[in-house]
Each structure stands twice: as structure tokens, then as C-alpha cells.
Amino acid sequence: MTAITTKNLTKKYKDKIVVSSLNLEIQQGELFSLLGTNGAGKTTSIKMLSSLIMPTSGEIIIDNKNIKDNRTEIKQIINLSPQETAIAPNLTVLENLRFMAGVYGIKNKKEKINKLIDDFNLEEVKNQKSKTLSGGWQRRLSIALALINEPKILFLDEPTLGLDVIARRELWKIIRKLKGKITIILTTHYMEEAEQLSDRIGIMSKGSLLCIGTPNELIKRAETNNFEDAFVKLAMGDYME
Amino acid sequence: MKTLNFANRNFKEIIRDPLSLIFSILLPLFLLFIFQQFEIPSNVYKIENFTPGILIFSFSFLTLFTATLISKDRATSLLTRLCASPMKASNYIIGYILSILPLVLVQNLLFFIVAIILGLKFTFNIILSVFISVPVSVLFIALGLIVGCITSDKASAGVSSIVVQLVAFTSGIYFEPEMLKGFFKTICEILPFSHCLNIIKSVLNNNYDNISNPIIIILIYIMAALIIAAALFNNKLKGDSK
Numbered sequence: 001m002t003a004i005t006t007k008n009l010t011k012k013y014k015d016k017i018v019v020s021s022l023n024l025e026i027q028q029g030e031l032f033s034l035l036g037t038n039g040a041g042k043t044t045s046i047k048m049l050s051s052l053i054m055p056t057s058g059e060i061i062i063d064n065k066n067i068k069d070n071r072t073e074i075k076q077i078i079n080l081s082p083q084e085t086a087i088a089p090n091l092t093v094l095e096n097l098r099f100m101a102g103v104y105g106i107k108n109k110k111e112k113i114n115k116l117i118d119d120f121n122l123e124e125v126k127n128q129k130s131k132t133l134s135g136g137w138q139r140r141l142s143i144a145l146a147l148i149n150e151p152k153i154l155f156l157d158e159p160t161l162g163l164d165v166i167a168r169r170e171l172w173k174i175i176r177k178l179k180g181k182i183t184i185i186l187t188t189h190y191m192e193e194a195e196q197l198s199d200r201i202g203i204m205s206k207g208s209l210l211c212i213g214t215p216n217e218l219i220k221r222a223e224t225n226n227f228e229d230a231f232v233k234l235a236m237g238d239y240m241e
Numbered sequence: 242m243k244t245l246n247f248a249n250r251n252f253k254e255i256i257r258d259p260l261s262l263i264f265s266i267l268l269p270l271f272l273l274f275i276f277q278q279f280e281i282p283s284n285v286y287k288i289e290n291f292t293p294g295i296l297i298f299s300f301s302f303l304t305l306f307t308a309t310l311i312s313k314d315r316a317t318s319l320l321t322r323l324c325a326s327p328m329k330a331s332n333y334i335i336g337y338i339l340s341i342l343p344l345v346l347v348q349n350l351l352f353f354i355v356a357i358i359l360g361l362k363f364t365f366n367i368i369l370s371v372f373i374s375v376p377v378s379v380l381f382i383a384l385g386l387i388v389g390c391i392t393s394d395k396a397s398a399g400v401s402s403i404v405v406q407l408v409a410f411t412s413g414i415y416f417e418p419e420m421l422k423g424f425f426k427t428i429c430e431i432l433p434f435s436h437c438l439n440i441i442k443s444v445l446n447n448n449y450d451n452i453s454n455p456i457i458i459i460l461i462y463i464m465a466a467l468i469i470a471a472a473l474f475n476n477k478l479k480g481d482s483k
Contacts (some may be wrong), residue, residue, distance in 0.1 A: 036410075050325045075327045084318035088250055090257040095250075102246030103326050145322070155325075 002061075003028040003153055003183040006051060009058035010043050011207075013033040018044045021058070026150075030145045030174070033194040036204035037235055042187040043083065043157055046202070048069040049185060050080045059198055060212040063152060068150040078105075080155035085138040086145075089131035093094045093122050096130055097148065104149040112148065120144045120174065136167025143174060154178070160193060172197060203234050210234055243328055252343060253347035254308030254310060254477070261306050266348055268297035269476070270355055277359045292356040293441035294414030296374055297416055297434065299348050301408040303341055305401035310353040311337065312397035315389070330474040334467065338382050345378040360481025369443040379439050380459060390473035412438045433462040 002025055009022040021039040026032045034042045047053045049060060051071050056084060060067040062074050088096050097116060101109045117123055120140050125133060130141060138160060146154055159175070160168040166189075175197055188194050194201050195215045202212045211218065211234055215227050222230035255261050273295045276286055284290055314320040323333075349371045357363050384404055392400050409415065412434035420430055429435050436455035443452040 004411060052324055054320060072327055075325060078325065080322065080325050082318035082321045084316075086318040086322040088254060088319060089248060089317065090254045090311075095253065099246065099250045101324065102249075103328060105243065149326075228406075 014055040033198040041207040066193040077152040079151040100175040122237040185213040194226040248339035251340030266304040301405040303381040303406045304385040308388035308397040308401045311389025312394040316394035387469035
């Protein structure tokens with residue numbers, strides 16, 4: 001079943017085209033990654049898909065509903081973890097979770113929060129102010145906050161940006177656990193991350209989607225030995241679907 | 242509930258930042274105390290006139306806190322996260338206003354207690370002044386909402402400090418309005434701050450002869466500021482500005 005469909009999705013700022021005619025079909029439970037160089041249009045695409053910005057033209061269908069007419073309903077079933085950690089700095093981890101539960105009007109608040117604390121191993125830091133947490137813990141909390149409403153679709157915008165290798169691997173474990181249960185749209189600059197986690201990957205450049213496929217399919221198409229080389233070749237436009 | 246939940250979070254953020262309390266309460270308290278130690282031959286420094294002035298001056302810091310809080314929420318992308326949630330513009334605006342009001346009450350309480358210690362006569366007018374100062378403070382919070390929506394986290398404090406300076410120089414806290422002439426006098430009359438001061442001063446001193454004009458002017462300013470703030474938030478929620 002299709003979770004997200006976009007038809008000729010376009011975003012322009014004055015005369016500058018940031019995303020151009022993006023056509024995507026993402027299946028339920030799929031982990032789909034958007035890769036691209038800086039300014040490729042990944043974050044703008046995620047912002048449009050998560051209803052943060054309206055497209056200039058084109059359509060977005062989420063859970064069989066057009067985002068244009070069903071924004072409020074769609075907001076109940078999606079969530080996102082933005083590029084920055086997006087946490088309340090002077091609140092503790094527990095208070096952050098309570099706050100976000102209140103934002104979504106979660107009924108079984110206590111149970112839900114306890115489950116997230118368990119799932120994300122937040123017990124040891126739950127009473128710590130979130131601004132005092134390390135980058136890895138903050139990212140962990142950020143993703144936990146994004147799961148408070150049990151979203152059908154989760155947007156992760158560069159979730160491991162700036163983390164050390166251990167913290168990154170820890171987050172990968174968490175993301176892997178979510179795979180299959182919810183649809184995840186991920187953007188990243190780390191090739192290894194995309195290759196390890198994604199079911200399919202779309203490569204964007206200058207606002208356009210250049211190609212789409214599983215990591216192995218993309219390696220094959222680019223005729224390279226590894227995914228990073230494949231990405232460089234494909235993103236440079238040496239291959240067009 | 243969403244509004245109260247949001248207000249609760251904002252309130253915690255504000256009171257856990259000690260600088261907020263230093264600027265909004267301790268600095269004005271110090272000024273109130275220190276200016277009463279000199280015998281300045283001017284009516285504005287009489288305790289019944291200077292206390293409302295200090296109250297208005299302390300409200301200017303509410304603009305700064307509100308703007309800083311919002312611009313930080315934008316910089317850390319917390320507002321982005323919230324914009325993707327089902328919260329509405331009204332939840333944000335009322336949530337930000339409600340979170341600041343307890344601070345307004347604490348400011349009122351402390352300033353009037355200190356003023357009474359320094360010689361202000363306790364009358365029922367003090368209680369009325371506290372009541373009337375709450376809607377007046379909404380103007381300063383609304384200005385903070387606007388500044389926070391349009392400036393970065395680095396610029397918001399600087400822009401808000403313009404409001405602090407304008408309050409100091411155009412409200413009539415430190416000098417008699419009669420001393421002003423020409424262009425500067427016109428500026429003082431156009432800006433809302435002297436009218437804010439006149440409202441609270443009139444209520445505290447039980448002198449209601451010239452209160453209707455300042456009330457009308459302030460109501461217009463509050464409405465305009467809230468409408469602009471709501472439009473800016475709606476713009477953010479619709480994502481047209483990012």
C-alpha cells in the first residue's frame with residue numbers, strides 16, 4: 001500500500017526553482033532516503049511532505065489524502081525530527097516528552113512516555129535538562145519526541161548530523177527497530193548510513209530527482225564498486241534515469 | 242489544553258533562565274530603590290508616579306523575553322517541530338501570552354511592596370493598578386511576538402532593546418512630558434509607551450480625568466500588535482515564509 005505519492009511537486013522561491021517536478025511513490029513501512037549534495041532540495045522536499053511549507057505546484061497524497069485539503073488530519077499521523085535537535089532546552093527529558101504528549105493530546109500519556117523512555121534507554125537521563133545532554137542523547141530524545149503520537153510516517157532530516165561514530169551507530173540501531181513498523185523518510189549526507197538503513201534511495205541534484213532504486217541497484221546502474229562512488233557518479237549527472 | 246500545555250512549557254523556560262528574573266525584576270527594583278534615595282526636584286520621581294514608571298519599564302523586558310524565546314524556538318527548530326503538529330496559531334499566541342502573565346503579577350507584587358516600604362500609601366487603587374497593568378503588559382508581549390517572528394535569535398535581543406530604550410526615553414518615566422517639544426514630543430505621543438504609563442499612573446492616583454484617550458490608544462495598539470503577530474504565525478504555519 002502506498003503511504004506517500006507526489007505528483008510533479010515543485011517549489012519555487014521567486015524565480016528560483018528549489019524542487020522541480022518531484023514524482024515519488026513511497027510504500028507503507030518503507031525506509032526511503034533522499035540523498036543529494038547541499039542545496040539539492042532534500043530538506044525543502046521533506047518540509048513540503050511534512051506540511052511545513054506549501055508547494056508552488058503539484059500534489060502530495062499522504063495516507064490517501066491530499067495534503068492541500070487535509071492538512072490538520074495529516075498532521076495527526078505524521079511527525080518529524082528536524083535537522084536541529086528541536087528540543088526545549090531548559091526542560092528535562094521527561095518534561096520534553098510530557099510537553100510533546102500534550103501537544104498531540106495523547107490520552108495514555110504516562111504509558112506512552114514510559115515506553116519511549118524504555119525503547120530509547122532514556123531512564124538514566126530522564127531528569128536531566130535537555131540542554132546539558134550530549135549531541136547523541138539530544139538526537140535520541142529528538143527522535144523519541146517524534147514518535148510520541150505513534151506516527152504512520154516519520155520524517156528524519158539528517159538525524160545523525162555531527163554525531164560521533166558510536167552515537168551514530170546507536171541511532172542506527174534505533175532507526176532499524178522502527179523499520180517496517182512505520183514509513184520513514186530520511187535525508188542524510190552519510191553514504192554509509194543511507195546504504196545501511198534504506199530500502200530505497202532517491203538521489204537529488206539541483207532540485208530534481210535524478211534516479212531512484214535500492215542501494216545495490218544504484219551501484220549496478222552507476223557501474224561502480226561501492227555506494228559512495230555510485231552516488232558521486234549519479235549526483236554528478238553521469239547517469240540519468 | 243494544548244494552549245495551557247504550551248504556556249506551561251514557556252513559563253518553565255523563562256523562569257529557569259536567571260537572566261530573565263534579573264532584568265525583569267531585580268534591575269527595576271534596584272532603580273525604584275535607588276531613585277528614591279535622592280531628592281530629585283521633579284514630580285516624576287515621586288513614589289506614586291515613579292512606581293508606575295518602573296512597572297512600565299520592567300514590562301519592556303517582557304518584549305525582550307518573548308522575542309528571545311520565540312527566536313530561540315525558531316533557531317533550534319522546536320517551532321518547526323510544533324508547526325508540523327496540529328497546534329494552531331491561536332494556541333501559540335495565547336500560550337506565549339499566558340506564560341508571561343505570572344511574571345507580570347510577580348513584578349507588580351514586588352514593585353508595589355517595595356514602593357509601600359519606600360513610602361507609597363496603601364490604597365485600593367494599588368489593586369486596581371495591578372488589574373489594569375495586566376492588559377497593558379499584553380502590548381509588550383505582543384511586540385515580543387512580532388520581534389521574535391521576524392528576527393533571528395542573535396538579532397532579537399538587539400531589536401528588543403530598542404523597545405527598552407524607547408520606553409525609557411518616550412514614556413515619561415524619567416522626565417516631565419511638559420519638557421518635551423517639537424518632533425520628539427510628537428514621537429512620544431504617537432508611540433504607546435507614555436499612554437501606558439498615563440493609564441497606570443491615573444489609576445494609582447485616582448485621577449480618571451484624562452484616562453479615556455490613553456485607553457483607546459492602547460487598545461488599538463494591542464489589537465494591531467496581536468493581529469500582526471497572528472498573521473506572522475499563520476504565515477509560519479502555512480509555511481509561506483520559509
